[in-house]
Amino acid sequence: MGHDRLTVFDTTLRDGEQAPGFSMRIHEKIRLAKQLDALGVDIIEAGFPIASEADAEAVKAVAAAVRRPIVAALSRACAGDIDKAGVALRGAARARIHTFIATSDLHLERKLNMTREACLAAATAAVVHARRYTDDVQFSAEDATRSDPDFLCRVVEAVIAAGATTINLPDTVGYSTPEEIAEFFTSIIARVPNADKAVFSTHCHNDLGLAVANSLAAVGAGVRQVECTINGIGERAGNASLEEVAMVLRVRPDRHPYDTGLDTRAIFGTSQLLTELTGQAVQSNKAIVGRNAFAHEAGIHQDGILKDRRTYEIMRPEDVGVPSTTLVLGKHSGRHAVQKRCEQLGVTLTRFEVDRVYRRMVSFADAHKHMTDAQLRAIVDEVRTSEAAGAAALPSQAGPARIRPDVHGTVTEPGYGHGV
Numbered sequence: 001m002g003h004d005r006l007t008v009f010d011t012t013l014r015d016g017e018q019a020p021g022f023s024m025r026i027h028e029k030i031r032l033a034k035q036l037d038a039l040g041v042d043i044i045e046a047g048f049p050i051a052s053e054a055d056a057e058a059v060k061a062v063a064a065a066v067r068r069p070i071v072a073a074l075s076r077a078c079a080g081d082i083d084k085a086g087v088a089l090r091g092a093a094r095a096r097i098h099t100f101i102a103t104s105d106l107h108l109e110r111k112l113n114m115t116r117e118a119c120l121a122a123a124t125a126a127v128v129h130a131r132r133y134t135d136d137v138q139f140s141a142e143d144a145t146r147s148d149p150d151f152l153c154r155v156v157e158a159v160i161a162a163g164a165t166t167i168n169l170p171d172t173v174g175y176s177t178p179e180e181i182a183e184f185f186t187s188i189i190a191r192v193p194n195a196d197k198a199v200f201s202t203h204c205h206n207d208l209g210l211a212v213a214n215s216l217a218a219v220g221a222g223v224r225q226v227e228c229t230i231n232g233i234g235e236r237a238g239n240a241s242l243e244e245v246a247m248v249l250r251v252r253p254d255r256h257p258y259d260t261g262l263d264t265r266a267i268f269g270t271s272q273l274l275t276e277l278t279g280q281a282v283q284s285n286k287a288i289v290g291r292n293a294f295a296h297e298a299g300i301h302q303d304g305i306l307k308d309r310r311t312y313e314i315m316r317p318e319d320v321g322v323p324s325t326t327l328v329l330g331k332h333s334g335r336h337a338v339q340k341r342c343e344q345l346g347v348t349l350t351r352f353e354v355d356r357v358y359r360r361m362v363s364f365a366d367a368h369k370h371m372t373d374a375q376l377r378a379i380v381d382e383v384r385t386s387e388a389a390g391a392a393a394l395p396s397q398a399g400p401a402r403i404r405p406d407v408h409g410t411v412t413e414p415g416y417g418h419g420v
C-alpha cells in the first residue's frame with residue numbers, strides 16, 4: 001500500500017499475435033481477452049484494425065466482450081488507420097487509440113522516406129485526429145531508443161500539446177540496456193516541458209534478453225505504464241513478459257515498490273490458455289510459467305525443499321496459480337523424495353525398501369528419463385514381491401520388462417497444457 005500504481009498494458013493480442021506461429025482466430029482472442037480481464041490487466045491491446053478485416057473484427061469483438069479493461073487498437077499516424085481503429089472501438093466501454101510513427105533517422109530515411117519535419121507534422125495531426133474518437137490517445141515513437149534525443153523531445157512535446165495522454169517510447173529492436181534506458185527516460189521526462197501532462201510508457205523487446213530488466217529500469221526512471229505480453233511472446237524474441245514483471249514486483253517490493261491491479265494467481269492459467277490457443281509451447285525453463293519453474297529433480301534440492309521449501313524456492317507456486325511444487329523422480333533424485341512420493345501415493349516403505357526402491361528407480365530413470373507414478377508403484381511391487389520371495393539380490397540393470405516407459409500413469413508433474 002502507498003506504492004505508486006503501475007498501469008499494465010497487455011499487447012499479447014497485438015504485438016504477440018503478430019509474431020510467426022501465434023495468430024489467433026476471433027473466438028480465441030475473445031477467450032484470451034476474458035482471461036486477461038480476470039488476470040487484472042488495465043489495458044488490452046486487441047489488434048491493428050487496418051492490418052486486416054479479421055483484425056478489425058477481433059477488436060470489435062474484444063471491445064464488446066470485456067467492460068472493465070480499456071481496449072486499445074493500434075494505428076499508424078494517418079487518418080485512414082485511425083478511422084478504422086476508431087470505428088472498431090465504437091462498442092468499447094473504455095477505448096484507447098494507439099497511434100505510432102517511427103522517429104529514428106534510420107527508419108525515417110530508409111523505411112518511410114520522410115523528413116523529421118514531416119514526421120513531426122504527421123504525429124501531431126494523428127493525435128488531433130484520434131482525439132475526435134476518444135480522450136484516451138496513446139502516441140508511440142517507434143524506435144525511440146535509437147532516435148535523436150533532441151528531435152524525440154520535440155515530437156513528445158508536440159503530441160502532448162496535441163492531446164496525447166500516454167507517451168510510449170519503445171525499445172523496438174531490443175537494443176537498449178537497463179542503465180541506458182533509465183538515463184533515456186530520465187532525460188526525456190526532464191527535458192519535455194509538458195511531460196507532467198502525460199503518462200510515460202515502456203515497450204521493450206527481448207532481442208538481447210533484457211526486455212524485463214529494461215522495463216523495470218524504465219519504471220525506476222519515472223515510467224508508469226509497462227507494456228508486456230503473456231509468456232513474453234511478440235515480434236522476434238518477443239516482448240517483456242507480463243508474468244516476470246508481475247512477479248519481480250511481488251517478490252522484490254524492497255527494490256521495486258509498485259502496485260498493479262494484477263491477480264498473480266491467474267498467471268499460470270493465462271499462460272496455459274495461450275499455449276492451448278496457439279499450440280506454441282513455453283520453454284521448460286521459462287521463468288514463472290515453464291514446466292520446470294517449480295520442479296526439482298536433484299536429490300540435494302529435493303531434500304532441501306522437503307525440509308523447508310524456501311531453501312530452493314523464492315515464491316510459492318500457488319501465488320502464480322501453479323498447483324504445487326513438483327518433485328520429479330529422475331536419476332538425480334534422492335531417497336527423501338522417493339520416500340515422500342510413495343507416502344503421497346499411500347505407500348509407507350521400510351528403510352530397507354526405501355533403499356531398494358531408490359536404487360531401482362535410479363537405474364530405471366537412467367534408461368528412460370521420466371518416471372510416472374504408475375512406474376514407481378510397479379517398482380514398489382517388484383521390490384516387495386522379491387522380498388517376499390526371499391530374493392537376496394535385485395538386478396542392477398534398467399527396470400524389469402513389465403515397468404514400461406510408456407505405462408499410462410500420472411507423471412509426477414502438474415498438468416501442463418498440451419504442447420508443453
Ligand code: KIV
Nearest residue numbers: 100140142143170172
Ligand atoms: O515495438 C514497437 O515499436 C511497437 C510499436 C508499434 C508500439 O510495437
Ligand code: ZN
Nearest residue numbers: 015172203235
Ligand atoms: Zn513492439
